[in-house]
Amino acid sequence: MREHIVIQTLAIFVFCLIASATMATEGDLAPVAPSQTTIIIDAQTPTKAYDRMIFGGFLEHFDNQIYGGIYEPGSPLADHQGFRTDVITALQELKVSVIRWPGGCFVDSYHWQKGVGKNRESYGEFRWGVIESNAFGTDEFIEFCRRVGAEPYICFNGEASVQENLDWVSYCNATEGKFAEMRKANGHHEPYAVKIWSVGNERYDKDYIQRVRDTAKALKASYPDILLTCPGSQSGQEINKYLLEQAGDHLDYVSSHDYWLDRGDQLPRYDYLTAIGKSEMPERYLTTLAKSLHDSGKSRIKVAFDEWNLRAWQHPGFPRNQVEDYSAPVIRELVERRRKQNDQADQYTLADALFTASFLNACLRHSELVTMANIAPVVNTRGPLFVHRDGIVKRTHFHALAMYANLLQERVAKVQVMSDSLEGTAVSTIDAVATVDESGSKWSVSLINRNPSKSVSCMLKMNVKPLDGKYKATLLTGDSSDSYNDLQNPARVTPKEVELSIVNGLVDLPPHSLLILSVPSK
Numbered sequence: 001m002r003e004h005i006v007i008q009t010l011a012i013f014v015f016c017l018i019a020s021a022t023m024a025t026e027g028d029l030a031p032v033a034p035s036q037t038t039i040i041i042d043a044q045t046p047t048k049a050y051d052r053m054i055f056g057g058f059l060e061h062f063d064n065q066i067y068g069g070i071y072e073p074g075s076p077l078a079d080h081q082g083f084r085t086d087v088i089t090a091l092q093e094l095k096v097s098v099i100r101w102p103g104g105c106f107v108d109s110y111h112w113q114k115g116v117g118k119n120r121e122s123y124g125e126f127r128w129g130v131i132e133s134n135a136f137g138t139d140e141f142i143e144f145c146r147r148v149g150a151e152p153y154i155c156f157n158g159e160a161s162v163q164e165n166l167d168w169v170s171y172c173n174a175t176e177g178k179f180a181e182m183r184k185a186n187g188h189h190e191p192y193a194v195k196i197w198s199v200g201n202e203r204y205d206k207d208y209i210q211r212v213r214d215t216a217k218a219l220k221a222s223y224p225d226i227l228l229t230c231p232g233s234q235s236g237q238e239i240n241k242y243l244l245e246q247a248g249d250h251l252d253y254v255s256s257h258d259y260w261l262d263r264g265d266q267l268p269r270y271d272y273l274t275a276i277g278k279s280e281m282p283e284r285y286l287t288t289l290a291k292s293l294h295d296s297g298k299s300r301i302k303v304a305f306d307e308w309n310l311r312a313w314q315h316p317g318f319p320r321n322q323v324e325d326y327s328a329p330v331i332r333e334l335v336e337r338r339r340k341q342n343d344q345a346d347q348y349t350l351a352d353a354l355f356t357a358s359f360l361n362a363c364l365r366h367s368e369l370v371t372m373a374n375i376a377p378v379v380n381t382r383g384p385l386f387v388h389r390d391g392i393v394k395r396t397h398f399h400a401l402a403m404y405a406n407l408l409q410e411r412v413a414k415v416q417v418m419s420d421s422l423e424g425t426a427v428s429t430i431d432a433v434a435t436v437d438e439s440g441s442k443w444s445v446s447l448i449n450r451n452p453s454k455s456v457s458c459m460l461k462m463n464v465k466p467l468d469g470k471y472k473a474t475l476l477t478g479d480s481s482d483s484y485n486d487l488q489n490p491a492r493v494t495p496k497e498v499e500l501s502i503v504n505g506l507v508d509l510p511p512h513s514l515l516i517l518s519v520p521s522k
Contacts, residue, residue, distance in 0.1 A: 037419040038459045041434045041445065047411035050367035053151070054360065055097045055405045057378025058307055060104035061136075062128050063339045069379045069387045070144060071136050077391070082135075083144060086392050090385050091148045091378065094398070095405040098151040098196065100306050100374045101141050105319045106130075107155050107201050112138055112168045117186055124326035127319040129335050131326055138171065139183075142192050151196065153306075153374075158200020158208060162215045169197065169223055196372075198255060198306070199230045199247075209243050216250035229253035229304045236285045239292035248296065253304040253372065256289055258282070259312035259382075260355075267314060267341045272481040272512070275310060275351035276450050277425035279358035282308070286366045293369075303369050307376040309383075310355040310397075314341040342381045345393070345486035350478050350493065350512040353396035356384075357448050357514050360404050361433045364412045375401070393490045396483070399476050400514055403495055407474060407516045409435040409444050422450050430456060430509070436521075443519040449509035452481035459505045466505025467519065473498050477513035 059065050073082030102110055105127040114120060115137025122133045138154075145152040154172070156165040170179035172192040180191070197219065199212045212230050219228060230247060232239040232254040239254055248254075260278035261270055286303070293299050317334040324331065356375075363370045375397075377383045384398035394402075412435055419430040431448040449456050460467050478493040485492050500507060500517065509515060 036457050036459060037417070037430045038461070039418075039430070039432050039447070040416040040461045041443070041463070042414040042416070043436075043463050045414045047413045047436055048367055049410065050364050050412055051371040052095070052405075053098045053372040054305075054363045054370065055095055055401065056099065056153075056306070056372055056374040057091070057094075057096045057150070057383075058100045058104070058374040058376040059102070059379065060377060061102055061106045061110075061125065061130060061132055062104065062313075062377070062381060063130070063335070063342070064380045064387070065377050065383070066136050067133070068389075071140065073135075075389070081140075081143065083147060084387065087379060087385065087387055088144075088147045090392055090394065090398075091150070093406075094378075094384070094401050096148055096150045096378060098153050098372060098374065099141075099145055099148070099378070100153045100155060100198070103127075103155055103201055104307075104376075105201060107157050108159055110157050111160065111164070112157075112171070116171070116182070124323060126321065126323045128315070129318055129320065129324070129326045129331050138168075139186060139188060142172070142188075142194070152192070152194050153196040153198070154194055155198040156200060156215065158203055158211065158215075162211070162218050165199070165215055166218055166222060169194070169219060169226065173223060173226070195225070196227045196229070198304075199228065202231050202234060202257065204240050204243070206242060209240070209246050212243065213247040213250065216247050220250050227252040229255045229306070231255040231257060233289060233292070234258060236281065236288060238288055239296070241292075241296065244292075244296045244298050244301075248298045248301065251301055253302050254289075254293070255304045255306045256285065257305075257307035257376075258285060259307075259309050259376075261311045263312040263314050265316045267344065267347075269347075270351075272349065272351050272452050273422075273424045275349075276354060276422070276452075277427055278310065279355050279431070279450065280362075280427045282359045283362040283365070286362055286370060290366070290369050302371040304372040304374075305363070305370055306372060306374040308359060308373060309376050310352050311347065311382050313376075313381055314338055316341075343386065345386070345395075346482075346484050348395040348397065349482045349484050350396055351481065353400040353476060353493070354448055354450055354512065354514060356397040356400040357404065357446065358431055360401075361431055361446065361448070364433050364435070367412055388487070393485050393487060394494075395485055396476075396478075396493045399493065399495050403474055403476060403514065403516050404446070407444050407518075408446070409437040409442060411436050411438065413443075419456075425450075430458060441521045443521065445517040445519055447507075447509055447515045447517065449511060449513045449515075451511050453511050455508045455510055458507050458509055460502065460507050461505055462519070467502045467507075468504060469502060471500050471502060471517055471519060473500050473515055473517045475510070475513060475515050477510050481512040
């Protein structure tokens, strides 16, 4: 055993000597250890644009996302129209670009006319067991999007008639006619000009797909400038071929959904390595979607990843497929249990933040394919922003989203990452993307260290030249990989402005961290 260790040590020593000699001929750089990560930013290959709609969100009438989340009339934190102003400010910080609403599974029983006008009646909604008051409807949603600065994206009831959904578009977009007059009578004279619409949610039987086809065809005939999508894939699967055959000619996007950590009847607890081990699955999914579109001859269609999150929503006993007495104690207990399980703060650790950054990296690398992504949801449940009666808590993944939305540049460059796999997983320890502004004068480089406990030394190069000097950066990390924010410690995990000294390309990345480095062009 001892002889084996000596031989192994000598081998490493010889390797280092060879590496040192090789690197000296390339510019007298410091030797690189065999396990060291190398990141090469290609500043010569043409860059590509990405769509800021990847910084989107999703809201569903599910527990406290709408009522007691974004909308809470009578709260001292709400304005005269009932919108939580602290929530609006936080979503503006995220630069949320587009919001999908009202579902999700909820939309299967939603009829939009019940949610407009003065006389609104509540009902028991069968999917999630919520008592829907209809106080928050189309007009309130549009107003909320305007406050946030987000594009409204409305999801139709896929079980409704073609005419009912066409009437909804008319209510929002028409300048004259019955439904334009209805909107005006409700106090909204100018059309809303809603551009993005989805036909239904997560249904793939042939009758449903034919209804999608007929709805999409009728909508495009009357409103050719709107953009249409329909869920066509979930959980890493190929896009439904029958959907593409029947409706593909009328769709601008196809929607995909995935949550990579499973739910359970009892709240599942996942350790950091299990959670972070899912980090490269979004990229594999996007590759599958690209192949589906290519093989079907529908490569012009883009992907709207309009439901995504690391953790699946907890909903024991739901969704359901029939109307029940939702005032019954057994149902109310299930709903309250669901809310409490999703709200437990200690689930949302650095794994959520680093997975979120990894997901966005995948979208950026596939920017020609995925042009919209909506974290599901954006408020409460599994969302990055936890809203309670007295304020808000920004969960770890809130800060990752905010860093990307605020610190990245407009175009994506090609990056080569040479890194070991993270022990105990199949994922790379280090992930990276590089973005540059339109003029090519300013770079932002995102670096993720997934290792739960160890710093990683990286050799960072721009083309063949190592970076060298002092650089400003923003760092997100915590005391441990399991750090989280809660009511008692809402700022336990927050980004910090730092200055890095990079010598001959070498930079140390702290464990379980996200670092966005600002690099001026020289």
